[in-house]
Amino acid sequence: MSVLARSVGNAFRNKVRTAAVVAVLAVAIGLALAMLVANQAVAGKVAELNASVGTVLTVNPAGGQGFEGGGEPLTAEQATTAASVPNVSTVVGTKALRLRNADAAAAQTGGPGGLGGQGGPGGQAATTLTTSLTAAVDAGTLGARNQASTGTSGTSGTAPAFSVPITATGIGAEVDTTGKALELTEGTGLGDYTAASTGALLGTTLAEKNGLAVGSTFTINDQSFTVAGLFDAGTAFGNNALYLTLPAAQTLAELPGELSTMIATVNSMENVEAAKTALQEALGSDAADVSQGQRNLESAVSSLGSVKNISFIAFVAALATAGLIILLIMVMLVRERRREIGVLKAIGARNRTIGLQFVLEALVLVALGSAVGAAVASFASGGIASALISSNTATATTVAGQRGIPGGTPGGFPGAPAGGFPGAPGEGPLGGASQLLTSVTASASPGVIAAGIAAVFGVAIIGALVPALLTARIRPIEVLRGE
Amino acid sequence: MIEVKNLVRTFKSGDRTIKPVNDVSFELEQGTLASIVGKSGSGKSTLLSLLGALDKPTSGDVLVNGVSLAGMPDSKLTEYRRRDIGFVFQQFNLIPNLSAVDNVMLPMEFAGIRKAVRLGRARELLEQVQLDPDKHVRRINRLSGGEQQRVAIARALANSPQLILADEPTGNLDEQTGEHIIELLSSLSRDHNTTILVVTHDRSLANKTDRRFRLQQGRLTEEGARNRAAAGSPA
Numbered sequence: 001m002s003v004l005a006r007s008v009g010n011a012f013r014n015k016v017r018t019a020a021v022v023a024v025l026a027v028a029i030g031l032a033l034a035m036l037v038a039n040q041a042v043a044g045k046v047a048e049l050n051a052s053v054g055t056v057l058t059v060n061p062a063g064g065q066g067f068e069g070g071g072e073p074l075t076a077e078q079a080t081t082a083a084s085v086p087n088v089s090t091v092v093g094t095k096a097l098r099l100r101n102a103d104a105a106a107a108q109t110g111g112p113g114g115l116g117g118q119g120g121p122g123g124q125a126a127t128t129l130t131t132s133l134t135a136a137v138d139a140g141t142l143g144a145r146n147q148a149s150t151g152t153s154g155t156s157g158t159a160p161a162f163s164v165p166i167t168a169t170g171i172g173a174e175v176d177t178t179g180k181a182l183e184l185t186e187g188t189g190l191g192d193y194t195a196a197s198t199g200a201l202l203g204t205t206l207a208e209k210n211g212l213a214v215g216s217t218f219t220i221n222d223q224s225f226t227v228a229g230l231f232d233a234g235t236a237f238g239n240n241a242l243y244l245t246l247p248a249a250q251t252l253a254e255l256p257g258e259l260s261t262m263i264a265t266v267n268s269m270e271n272v273e274a275a276k277t278a279l280q281e282a283l284g285s286d287a288a289d290v291s292q293g294q295r296n297l298e299s300a301v302s303s304l305g306s307v308k309n310i311s312f313i314a315f316v317a318a319l320a321t322a323g324l325i326i327l328l329i330m331v332m333l334v335r336e337r338r339r340e341i342g343v344l345k346a347i348g349a350r351n352r353t354i355g356l357q358f359v360l361e362a363l364v365l366v367a368l369g370s371a372v373g374a375a376v377a378s379f380a381s382g383g384i385a386s387a388l389i390s391s392n393t394a395t396a397t398t399v400a401g402q403r404g405i406p407g408g409t410p411g412g413f414p415g416a417p418a419g420g421f422p423g424a425p426g427e428g429p430l431g432g433a434s435q436l437l438t439s440v441t442a443s444a445s446p447g448v449i450a451a452g453i454a455a456v457f458g459v460a461i462i463g464a465l466v467p468a469l470l471t472a473r474i475r476p477i478e479v480l481r482g483e
Numbered sequence: 484m485i486e487v488k489n490l491v492r493t494f495k496s497g498d499r500t501i502k503p504v505n506d507v508s509f510e511l512e513q514g515t516l517a518s519i520v521g522k523s524g525s526g527k528s529t530l531l532s533l534l535g536a537l538d539k540p541t542s543g544d545v546l547v548n549g550v551s552l553a554g555m556p557d558s559k560l561t562e563y564r565r566r567d568i569g570f571v572f573q574q575f576n577l578i579p580n581l582s583a584v585d586n587v588m589l590p591m592e593f594a595g596i597r598k599a600v601r602l603g604r605a606r607e608l609l610e611q612v613q614l615d616p617d618k619h620v621r622r623i624n625r626l627s628g629g630e631q632q633r634v635a636i637a638r639a640l641a642n643s644p645q646l647i648l649a650d651e652p653t654g655n656l657d658e659q660t661g662e663h664i665i666e667l668l669s670s671l672s673r674d675h676n677t678t679i680l681v682v683t684h685d686r687s688l689a690n691k692t693d694r695r696f697r698l699q700q701g702r703l704t705e706e707g708a709r710n711r712a713a714a715g716s717p718a
Contacts, residue, residue: 002592006581013580343576346537347638348565348593350558476537476564 003353007360011368018365021329025322025369029456030376032318036452037377037445038385039311046304055269056179057088057276059262060289071287074259078283085278087271088264094177095170095249096260099220099242102130104163128165129252132219135164136209136240166206167241168220169260170249176233179263182243187214187229196247199228203239220252264290269301307388315452319459322369326362326463334358334467334474341471342478355468362464363457370453377449485511485534485646485678490543492529503529504540505701511680511694513645516672518681518689520706521698527682528650530698534680535568535648536560547645565593569639569677573651575631577623583609583634584619590641601641608637612667629660636667640675647671647679653688665691 012018059082063071076093083091174182174189182189182201190199202212207230212218216227225244233239250256266275272292280290334341344354492504503526511517521527532538534545536552544553547567552560569590570576577586584605591601609619612633623631632652639647649668653661665688672679672693681692689695695706 002598009580339576340578343572343578344589344593345561346535346564346570346576347590348561348642349589350561350593353593477532 003357004360007357008364010357010361011364018368021325021365022368022372024325025365026372026376028318028322028325029366029369029373029453030380031373032315032322032456033373033377033449033452034381034384035311035315035318036455037381037448038388039308039315040445040448041385042304042308042311042389046301046308055266055272056292057264057266057272057279058179058291059264059279059283060260060291062285062287062289065289073255074262074288076257076259078288079259079262081282082262082264082279085264085275085282087267087275088279089267090173090265092172092175092179092263092265093246093259094172094261094263095246095253095255095258097168097170097220097249097253098128099131099133099166099168100128101134101163101166102132102219104134105130129168129221131166131168131221133166133206133210133242135166136203136205137164137236139164164240167237168244168249169241170244170246170252172246175263176231176238176243177261177263179265182231183233184229185232187227190228190243190245193245194247195245196251197245198223198225198248199245200225201229201231201243202227203241204230204232205236205239206242223252262288304389307385311385311388319455322366322456323459323463326366326460327466329365330358330362330464330467331470333361334470338474338478341474342476345474345476351472354471355465358468358471359461359464362460362467366457366460370456373456374449374453377452484513484548485680486546486549487534488544488546490530490533490545491541492526492533492538493541502526502701504533507543507698507701507703509696509703509705511678513678514672514676515694516669516679516681516692517694517696518683518692519696519698519703520683520686520689522684525698526701527684527698530703531648531650531680531682534646535570536563565590566642567645569642569644569647571632571635571639571647571649571652573654575623575628575635575655577631577634577638579624580622582620582622583614583626583630583637586623586634587637587641590638594642604641605637608640609634611640612637628655629657629663632656632660632664633667636664636671640671640677643675643677645678647677649679649681651683652681653683653685661685661688 059074059078061069061071061074063069064073074093079091079093082088169177171177171193173193176182184201185204187201190197190201200218207213207216207227210218212227214227214229217224218227219225231239231243233241244252246259247256250258264275264279266272276290276292280288283290341354345351487507487509490504490507491502494501494503503524505526507530519527519530529538533540536545536555540553544551546552547563552563555563564570578589581589584602587605587608588598588601591604592598596604606616606619610616614630614633614637618626618630623634626634632655636649636652639649647668652668653664656664668679668681669691671677681688683689689706697704697706
């Protein structure tokens with residue numbers, strides 16, 4: 001019988017006690033693993049936030065935003081300047097266009113208000129183009145009200161049915177207007193976004209409304225475009241949009257080299273503030289407005305950071321508890337088996353052989369506890385992570401609400417039913433942050449569970465080493481005690 | 484050959500100093516079956532533990548084939564116990580959750596003997612001590628006292644030691660089983676040329692050994708010797 005076989009046998013000597021020890025260990029190990037899973041999930045989310053929207057700066061023409069305001073448009077040279085600012089990793093230019101359904105536009109041209117009513121301020125009427133597409137969003141009360149307030153003043157009579165414009169954006173990379181990677185649900189991207197192309201990416205609802213799929217064609221100003229892919233922006237407003245390559249949009253607008261906005265991504269969250277200042281200085285405050293579109297995410301990430309810290313501390317505490325349980329159990333077993341250890345020494349067992357036997361016995365108990373604990377963690381980790389996140393984000397939301405953190409930038413697109421362009425849609429006190437927080441999914445991945453169990457075994461070995469070393473102090477004369 | 488020279492072991496008990504072993508000296512030739520008798524608390528077990536390197540003497544020395552145990556490091560003493568000594572304890576001291584054959588294999592495992600070899604030898608030894616083959620794989624706690632003592636003797640023989648130290652080997656056994664154990668020890672001593680030192684308070688058992696010692700208040704005196712060839716079987 002080998003040391004291992006003897007250790008396994010010893011672990012089951014007292015089945016009731018073994019079951020009790022395994023149950024206690026399973027709770028501690030399960031809790032440790034659940035906390036590790038939560039920690040990893042939150043860490044992943046924090047990294048994702050830091051890597052995307054949390055580090056994005058939006059550059060608008062000074063005095064202008066979207067189709068509102070005034071000032072001089074941004075240029076490709078300014079994009080080059082922005083890219084050279086320290087800590088700015090990428091700069092993506094955008095060119096915003098408004099598309100009107102050609103038939104609806106023709107009908108409205110003869111009616112009160114005319115198309116000019118939808119051009120709005122900003123002198124950017126040239127970027128309003130006609131398309132074969134029909135908007136996926138009905139005008140409704142908000143659209144009609146916006147239309148009335150911005151385009152039909154001074155007229156009387158019955159206005160023809162108003163259709164909401166479609167947002168078209170020329171982009172220099174596969175990102176949306178907030179700098180977040182586009183989530184393509186079908187098809188592919190547009191390839192080189194810095195070259196003119198007849199490909200387009202359509203929002204899912206816009207494609208559905210027009211009966212288009214990947215490979216279908218549509219027109220903008222009588223020029224044919226092919227649907228290369230579909231994306232899901234997650235909102236009705238966001239999905240009533242399409243993306244073209246930047247040069248294609250500039251060509252359509254007949255404004256080559258002109259940009260509506262620039263999306264500058266900073267290399268880390270810590271550098272955002274400094275990069276914002278540097279970018280503003282480099283471009284000049286009279287030429288560009290630099291804003292941190294998702295500033296509210298700082299509090300969200302901070303809140304997630306707290307959850308991450310709490311879960312890590314709880315993981316370490318649960319791990320230490322498991323180690324302590326092993327230590328105490330093994331000390332108890334060593335004390336209980338002093339005589340047996342003396343016998344083993346009397347018949348020639350080395351200290352290391354006996355120590356190894358006890359360490360292996362501890363590991364058998366830990367292996368059983370880990371198996372049960374992993375099962376517990378796989379069921380409980382999601383709930384524990386949600387509980388941690390909801391309790392922390394509730395605090396963060398309250399604090400943010402008291403501070404009156406605005407949700408996104410003001411809407412600037414007349415006729416749009418909700419939200420603003422190019423800023424992020426407004427969604428309450430924390431904007432999209434609260435959604436991002438609650439979207440953390442704590443799934444017990446095999447890798448994380450394996451890493452957690454490895455940590456548990458490491459702690460168990462340390463916990464078992466102390467009693468194993470105690471066995472070395474037991475003298476073989478113990479065997480004669482009581483005889 | 485075992486030589487014991489002026490062996491002393493003292494213990495402190497409060498202000499008092501106890502000397503269970505007080506200047507003990509004797510020699511045993513290889514293959515001798517010897518006994519030490521004495522009352523309870525006379526120091527018999529302490530002397531046995533000193534001879535078996537379970538304990539260290541306060542002074543004096545034990546020489547095994549001329550090699551001194553005094554000053555030997557613990558690792559060497561462990562090796563000595565594993566290679567040269569076989570213990571038979573009064574309460575058997577077998578590992579309760581192991582089978583008879585696993586208990587006998589233990590000292591061989593510690594000596595690094597391959598599993599197949601130690602399994603064969605363990606079964607051979609258990610047959611030698613007349614344990615039924617169907618009980619070889621039975622757990623210790625399912626064997627009778629006599630059977631357990633036979634397993635303990637087989638375990639003591641596992642690594643073919645030069646010296647077997649038996650502490651009250653019949654103390655927990657009935658008379659008939661005790662007689663059988665003594666016969667067994669005697670035949671082992673004779674057939675394997677193994678030196679066997681039995682500690683007992685049983686006079687009749689002592690009378691069946693080649694040399695008889697008495698331990699009284701820590702001091703050892705030889706009571707007599709017997710010519711085994713003349714006496715024939717100790718039974």
